[in-house]
Amino acid sequence: MSRVTPIFTDLVRVETRLYNAATARLRTEQGTGLGQFEFLEIIHRIPACRVLDIVNEVAITVGAVSKAVDRLVAAGWCTREPHPQDRRSSVLRLTPEGEKTLAAARPVVENELAALTASLSDDDLTRLAEILARLRASLEAGSHGQPG
Numbered sequence: 001m002s003r004v005t006p007i008f009t010d011l012v013r014v015e016t017r018l019y020n021a022a023t024a025r026l027r028t029e030q031g032t033g034l035g036q037f038e039f040l041e042i043i044h045r046i047p048a049c050r051v052l053d054i055v056n057e058v059a060i061t062v063g064a065v066s067k068a069v070d071r072l073v074a075a076g077w078c079t080r081e082p083h084p085q086d087r088r089s090s091v092l093r094l095t096p097e098g099e100k101t102l103a104a105a106r107p108v109v110e111n112e113l114a115a116l117t118a119s120l121s122d123d124d125l126t127r128l129a130e131i132l133a134r135l136r137a138s139l140e141a142g143s144h145g146q147p148g
Contacts, residue, residue: 018116025112030105036077037109039068040094040102043078049092050083061147077101 023034042057043049054065069092072078077098080090094102117125139145 018113021116022109022112026105026108029108030101032101032105034109035068036072036075037102037105039065039072040077040098040105043072043092043094044099044102048083050089051092052089054092055147059145059147072098 019034026032026034026037038058039054042054046053046057051062051065051069054069055062058065069078069080073080075097076095079093079095081093083089083091120128
């Protein structure tokens with residue numbers, strides 16, 4: 001086995017445990033999940049956000065993103081508005097309730113992730129962030145891992 005395989009396994013297991021723990025706390029305290037939080041964050045951050053922007057950000061299928069956005073719309077957290085230049089596309093916007101949900105969820109997520117990574121020093125976290133950012137940029141530059 002190569003040395004990369006156990007690193008990959010650890011990376012996936014760490015991500016799964018962090019994700020599950022943050023979701024559990026967010027569900028308990030805010031009644032929402034980390035996936036919904038992530039989508040709200042993306043819609044908030046990207047001006048004139050479209051489903052394809054989310055697809056490119058999280059590397060899941062258009063169908064999966066569209067269904068998740070439908071759930072955000074049904075919850076009253078975002079709207080789909082006609083795209084001004086492309087009638088086949090919609091612009092996603094957070095509603096006031098979506099903004100409120102996002103604002104309430106942010107500190108819960110931040111606090112849980114800080115608690116879960118408290119065993120790492122600031123230097124460790126900085127190095128890890130730099131390494132993961134380089135790896136992510138390399139994968140994204142080569143369009144690796146995009147849904148087919």
